[in-house]
Amino acid sequence: MGKVKSLFGLAVIIVLVFLAWKIAPVYYANYQFEDYLDTQAKVESYSQHTEFDIATTFAKRAQELGIPLTASQIKVARVGNELTIEADYAVTIDVPIHPFDLNFHVATKNRRI
Numbered sequence: 001m002g003k004v005k006s007l008f009g010l011a012v013i014i015v016l017v018f019l020a021w022k023i024a025p026v027y028y029a030n031y032q033f034e035d036y037l038d039t040q041a042k043v044e045s046y047s048q049h050t051e052f053d054i055a056t057t058f059a060k061r062a063q064e065l066g067i068p069l070t071a072s073q074i075k076v077a078r079v080g081n082e083l084t085i086e087a088d089y090a091v092t093i094d095v096p097i098h099p100f101d102l103n104f105h106v107a108t109k110n111r112r113i
Helices: 004-045 051-064
Strands: 073-079 080-094 100-111
Touching: 004 080, 004 100, 051 073, 051 080, 051 100
Parallel strands: none
Antiparallel strands: 073 080, 080 100
């Protein structure tokens, strides 16, 4: 009975490590994209770029990070001195028994001084 419990415990640990190996890079890419979004929003709030140009820049960075976003999915709005950027996307995690989606919402708002 002790060997069965040990094997079951080992199997659970292996499954958890496998899931972490599949999921961690997705969350890390999201973190990098949010950081880039916040930093660039400060710069873009003072630029003369159009909303489409800004969305294209962010979509390019998302593609570099392996995030499935296009410029049309990124909402950029300039209202007065405020620049608002937001996007929703999902990443499918392929696991043998049951693939699933992780949904993300990234957003930032910056106001010129």
